[in-house]
Amino acid sequence: MGRLMTVATCSLNQWALDFEGNLARIKESIHEAKRRGAHLRCGPELEVCGYGCLDHFLEADLYLHCWEMCLMILTDETCNDILLDIGMPVIHRNNRFNCRIIALNGKILLIRPKLWLANDGNYREMRYFIPWDRPTHVEEYYLPRMIAKVQGSQKVPIGDAVISTPDTCFGAETCEELFTPNSPHNTMGLNGVEIFTNSSGSHHSLRKLDTRISLIQEATRKNGGVYLYSNQQGCDGDRLYYDGCAMVIVNGEIIAQGSQFSLNDVEVITAVVDIEEVRAYRFAPSRGIQSLRAPTYRRIETTFSLSTGENDFDPKAVPSSRRALRVHKPEEEIALGPACWLWDYLRRSKAAGFLVPLSGGIDSCATAVIVFSMCRIVMDALKEGNAQVNADVQRVAGAYEAEGWLPKTPQELCNRIFHTVYMGMASQSSKETRSRAERLARDIGSYHTDMxxxxxxxxxxxxxTQSTGFEPNFKVHGGTVAANLALQNIQARTRMVTAYYFAQMLPSVRGRPGGGGLLVLGSANVDEALRGYLTKYDCSSADINPIGSISKTDLKRFISWARHSFSLPILEEFIEATPTAELEPITSDYVQSDEADMGMTYVELSVFGKLRKEAKLGPYGMFQRLLHDWKDQYSPREVAVKVKRFHHFYAINRHKMTTITPAYHAEGYSPDDNRFDLRPFLYPAQYDSWSFKRIDEEVERLEKMGLGVGKAEG
Structure with a gap:
């Protein structure tokens, strides 16, 4: 029995509804896997059509086109002599299923539907599909005529089965199934399945990779086995960035790991595994007894072997060695994830570049530095000879230059595609913010405008005043609260209109052939969105926002990291500056401060956001939790004031989330109303709510017990 097997998994940068492009990338991954000697290739979830098709999954056209692409793979002889695990949706008995197509040499061996669907957070799979809620059940699927013709039969098995070869047995599970308590790999492993494939559409979120990999390692630490993890990589047309990191794990040990952030459209990871290690690992009698009691899987037989033969010693075929897990720090994740997402969005949208209103504050600074990081990543890809990136750079940035032009530095690329605009007010904008914006633009190379x-x-x-005779004033000039806010909003909304005007015209000003507009980038962070500390339709309103789901605290860490990693000393000044919107006049004794305006710090906002979304706490539950967490900082009454203030402003500003700029998803407490955080935008008066009354009752009770002395101001 052969023991050494070469297996392949991959990360593909698929794009929703880009059928021909997706097909080309699938074929390229198959050819690369074969070139490296692999006999099994696993690809990402729904790779034929792209994972993020959303309500297009309800359209019959999509299923037809998937089968047409599948036909092109089956009839392409260059895709033969390798066992293929390909993802696409399938309609069976008038129901839609998220499936794996297991094929070999132009024939489908099995259609394996997903058993458990992702239906929380960013995922709504049960809106489009139903789960195959019958473990180990298999029936017949009637093939479309075009497939039946090359299959040589009208039917193939569909269901929860495994593939048996002369030298091993492999089974497929899909994304969410790994995250369920009783994952399919448990019963498959007990049934003698030695190789597991997992095809995912798993998005990047800060600090998430550890969880994903620990689950994969645990799957094979307990069961033994070879685990092939495949994932999509890149922006496939929505807020999510799929962060790749394809890998091969054997008995809980990583032996191959791909990149988490990359501009490669196709990345194939191969490993040579010794299947006898799996068999030796499964020695425990208790496991053997459980295997006799486990449900039995139907095995789809094939004569195709994954190993090379009975006596397959080959001095060139050496089992892949164990390696340490490679994980990026959160600061690096911010530098890499949103940057790769921006590049995909730019090249696929056919826009001429980006524009950001650069205020001199840390949020717009972070947005600008992420674009600069994107330019650095692009330059690295050019140095590595990435042909796709080369072509994209010449199309997007080379319009100003002669044919064949390529940048020599990140700053040179940045100057062609990134535009920054400082929009000041003579009485409100400080010399410091104007200077910081100008010097940052110079250091990263952006095309900068000051006005x-x-x-x-x-x-x-x-x-x-002309229409009504009433003249509003800022509060520092004796104006009312309403007038003060209205005058701030004029500036904020003026900046949005101006940003779009310049985004449309700057390419023409610079003489770009063919015109083409710029994408306007937003720079409101997740904490400001959560609190509603932004003007509706101000500079937070843009085309896309790379930091819209990143906390202020993480952005500060990122800027501190980039100051050294990107050699940008100017960033130190942004870290030390007091956050201010600069929407009110500066006087000798008053400078507007964000945290003073909000009545809470950004650190506290981050805590509120995590407790609200991740811990799923309402006002009263949050108050009870913070009584313990903040007992050394605040009295019960001070905690109550802060909790009630947060929920009040969250409620009255929730409507702003219905029009918030689409943002890169990074934090688990993002208030994005469009899919991730589905909550009302019209709330009852919070200070009259039952929750607030219960908080007040508890404060009074605690104060009677002598627990009312605080250590800070509310």
Whole structure:
């Protein structure tokens, strides 16, 4: 019996509904796997059509086109002599299923539907599919005529089965199934399955990779076996970035790991495994007894072997050695994930570049530095000879240059595709913020414009006076709260309109052939969105936002890291600066401060966000939790004030999330209303709510017990 087997898994940068492009990438991965000697290839979830098709999964056209792409794989002889595990949706008995197509030499061996569907957070699979809620059940699937013609039969098995070869047995599980308590690999392993494939559409979230890999390692530490993990990589048309990291794990040990962030459209990971290690690992009698009691799987037989023969000693075929897990720090994840997402969005949207209103504050600074990071990653890919990146750079950035032009530095690339605009007010914008913006733009190479918007502001402000005779003033000039807010909003919204105007015209100003507009980038962080500390339709309104789901605290860590890693000393000034919107006049004794305006710190906002979304706590539950967590900082009454203040402003500003700019998803407490955080946007008056009354009752009870002395101001 042969013992050494070469297996392949991959990360593919698929794009929703890009059928021909997806097909080309699938074929390229198959050819590369074969070139490396692999006899089994596993690809990402729903790779034929792209994972993020959303409601397109309800359209019959999509299923037809998937079968047409499948036919092209089956009839391409260059895809023969390798066992293929390919992902696509299938309609069976009028129901839609998320499936794996297991094929060999132009014939389908098995259609394996997904048993458990992802249906929380960013995922709504049960909106489109139903689970194959019958473990180990197999029946017949009637093939489309075009497939039946090359299959030589009208039917193939569909269901929860495994594939048996002369030298091993392999079974497939899909994404969410790994995360369930009783994963399919448990019963498959007890049934003698030695190789597991897992095909995923798993998105990046800060600090998430550890969890995913620990689950894969645990799967084979307990069961033994070879585990092939495949994942999509890149932006396939939505807020999510799928972060690849294809890997091969044997008996809980990593032996091959791909990149988590990359501009490669196709990345194939191969490993040589010794199947006898799996058999030796499964020695325990208790495991053997459990295997006799486990449900039995139907085995689909094939004469195709994954090993090379009975006596397959080959001095060149050496089992892959164990390696340490490679994980990026959160600061690096921010530098890499949103940057790769931005590059995919830019090249696929056919836009001419990006524009960001650069205020001199840390949020727009972080957005600009992420774009600069993108340029650095692109330059690395060019040095590595990435042909696709080369072509994309010449199309996007080379329009200003002669044919065949390529940048020599990240700054040179940044200057062609990234535009920054400082929009100040003479009475409100400080010299420090203007200077920081200008020097940051110079250091990263962006095409920078500096201007004042006073004329536009006063023209809009005077419209009310001319029409009604009423003249509003800022509060520092004796104005009301309503007038103060209205005048701030004029500036904020003026900056949004100006940003879009410049985004449309700057390519023409610079003489870019063929015109083409810029994508406007937003720079509101997740904490400001959570609190509603932003003007609706201000600079937070943009085309896309790379930091919209990243906390202020993580952004500060990222900027501190980038200051050294990117050799940008100017970033130190952004870290030390007091966060301010600069929407009110500066006087000798008053400078606007974000945290003072909000009545809470950014660190506290992050805590509120995690307790609200991740811990699933309402006002009263959050108050009870923070009584313990903040007992050394605040009295019960001070905790109550902060909790009630947060929920009040969250409630009255929730409507802003219905129009929030689509943002890169990074934090588990993102308030994105569009899919991740489904909550009302019209709430009852919070200070009259039952939850707030219960908090007040508890505060009074605790104060009577002598627990009312605080250590800080509320």
């Amino acid at each position: 004042n918007i006073d004329d536009v502001f006063h023209a809009e402000k005077n419209l009310l």
